[in-house]
Amino acid sequence: MIDNFEYTYLPKGKVILCACDQVYFEIFFNKLYTSFTKNISEFNQLHIHLINPDINLINSIKKDNTMSNVSFSWEGEAQISLIKKLKININDWEKILPIKIKKMLLAESLRGLRYVQRYVQFLYNQALSLGIPWRFLISKNYIKKSFSKTYYASRRFALPRKLLTKTTHILFIDIDSEFKKDLNISFSEDFSVQAIKRKELGWSNFYAGLVFVRMDEVGKSFIENIYKMINDSLDKNIFYWGIDQSCLDMCYEKNLLDSFDKNYMDFTQDSDASFISYKGDKKWNQVGIKKRFRFFKMRFAKYYLKFHIRFIFNFYRWIIIRTDKKLFAFLFNVKSMLIRSSARLSWDKESFIFTDNLFPSFKHRIRHQIRCNDIYEFGIKRRLDNLGESYFLDKINFTDGDIFLDCGANVGDLKLWFDFNSIQIDYRGFEPSPVEFQCLYKNVHPSTAHNLALWNKDSEIKFYISSQGADSFPIEPKSYDDTIVVKGVRLDSYINTQIKCLKLEAEGAETEILQGLGKKIKLVEFITADLGYERGVLCESTLAPVTNFLIKNNFELIDVNHNRVSALYKNTLL
DSSP states (O other): OBBBBEEEEOOOOEEEEEEEEEHHHHHHHHHHHHHHHHHHOOOOEEEEEESSSOOHHHHHHHHHHTTTEEEEEEEEGGGGGGGGGGOOOHHHHHHHHHHHHHHHHHHTTTTOOTHHHHHHHHHHHHHHTTTGEEEEEEHHHHHHHHHHHHHHHHHGGGGGHHHHEEEEEEEOSSOOOEOOSOOOOOTTTSSEEEEESSSSOOOEEEEEEEEEEEESSSHHHHHHHHHHHHHHHHHTTTTOHHHHHHHHHHHTTTTOOOOGGGGEESSSTTTOOOOEEEEEEHHSSSSSTTTTTTTHHHHOOOOOHHHHHHHHHHHHHHHHHHHOHHHHHHHHHHHHHHOOOEEEEEOOOSSEEEEEEEEEEEEEOOOOOOHHHHSSTTTTHHHHHHHHHHTGGGGGGTTTTTTEETTTTTHHHHHHHHHTOOOEEEEEEEEOOOHHHHHHHHHHTTTTEESSSSSSSSSEEEEEETTTTEEEEEOOSSSSSSEEEEEEEEEGGOOOSOOOEEEOTTTTHHHHHHHHHHHGGEEEEEEEEEEOEEOOOOOOOEEHHHHHHHHHHTTTEOOOOTTTEEEEEEEETO
C-alpha cells in the first residue's frame, strides 16, 4: 500500500491509464481490454484505478492471473464524504476557471431531451435575462451528484506522483473508450505533453479523454501543476465533472501542453480514427453494451426525468415563497392535490393553519412558507415518521409521565409525535425566536413552553435570524436576515428531577447548552441531537465535540443518522 492506494503490482515503461468506479468498470472494461490487447503495440501496460470497489471485485482481481498486461490499483470513498460540506457558488467558479460552467451544466442536464432542448435553452436564456437566479434553473442536488463524477475523472492525474513513478510515458484515457487500431502517434519531440483540441467551440478547449505525457522534467512539471490545480479547485469547493478539462486549459496557457492531430480520436464506432471515446447515446448503444446495460439505462433515464421534474418544482418553489400568504396557501393546496397529498393549509392573519385530510381533528400552527412547502407537503404522518427516525425516538422506551426537554422546539412538531403515538409525555419546550414561540405556545398548550435561549451562562444573547428558514443561530452564520437580543439561561436551572430524554437542535450551539447542564447532566437518561453542518461561518458539524463531551460525562454513543447527522446517546450510570 502507498498512502491510501492498494494495488496488484506497479507498471513500468509506457502505460495507458484510466480511473473509474465499479459500475463503469463492469460495463466497459472488457471491451477496452480486448481492443487494447488486439490493437496496441506501442504501450506495454494498461493500468486501471478503481474508486470504491467492493470486496468481491477486489478478490476476483487478485485471483485472476490471465491478464498479465493489466495492472490494478484501488482506493476507498473517504474523499467523497466532502460532499456534506459542499457550498456552491457558480459565479465565483467562473471567475477562477476558464470555462462556461452554467452552459456546461445546462447542456448536460438536457442530454436525452433532444426534441425540446432548443426550446428549453431559449426559455432558460429568457429566464436569466429576467433576473431569475441560476440556482433555481439548475438543480443544486444535480451539481452535488456530479461530485463523485468529478473525483473519478480527475483522480487519474494524481496517480503518477506517488503510485506510477516508474513509468516513462503515460496515455490518460476514459474507460468508456475503444482502440480501433494501433495508435502510431507521431509525438512531437518539442512537447512532452499533448492533448486533442476541440474541433468545435465549447466550454473548454481540450478533451481530457486522450492526453499523452512523456515523464521527463516537463511532463513531471505538468503532472504537478494539474494535480495542484485540481486540488486547489476542490479546496475552494469547486466540484463539477469538467474540472480536468478546465485545468488542461490552464496548463495550455502556461505552455505546458500542446495539441496533436485531431484525427487520432473520434466519438462514433464507424469512424476511421484509431481511438474512439464514446459519449452520450453512442456510449450506451454500442454492440455488446446495449443489452447488458438495459437496466442501467433505465436508471439513467429515471435520473434525468427526476432532474427535470425537480427543475419545475424548484422554479415553483422560488415563486410561491415570495407570494402573499393567502395566495401561498392556495398554491400549496393546489400542489397537494396534484401530488395527491392529504396536506392542506390556510392563513388566519397570524400564522398558517396546517391540517391533514387523513386526520380531521388535527390542526397545527406554522409560520414560515419555506418550512410549509419543504417539510409538510406530504402530510403530517410523513413528517412525524421522518422526525421519529431522525431523533431515534422509537429506540427510547417512553412511558406516560416521562419528561421530555425539547431544546430548539421551533413550533413543537416533536410534541405531535408523542400525541400520535398515544404517549402522555411531560413535554417542556424551549424556543428563543418570538415568531416561532407564538406558534409553539398554542400548539403544545397546556404543556410548558419557554421563550428563551439555552446557553452555558445566564446572560443576554445576540441571535441571528433567518426568517424564511425558521432558523435562529446563537453563533454568527454565513448568512442571516436580522438579529435580535434574547434572554439566555443555563438549562440546569430548569431541571430538578430525572429527565427521560433531552433533544438538542441549536444550530451549532449544542456544546454550550450541554455545558449549561452542569452536574445535573447526571439526571438525563437519553440525549438526542441534531449535529449537522450548521455552526458558524464555516458551517462546521458539532458531532465530534458533542460526542467527546458526553463520553467524558459517562454517556455512550448508541446510534448515528448519517443522512441528517444526528446522534443518540445514553447515560451509562442510569
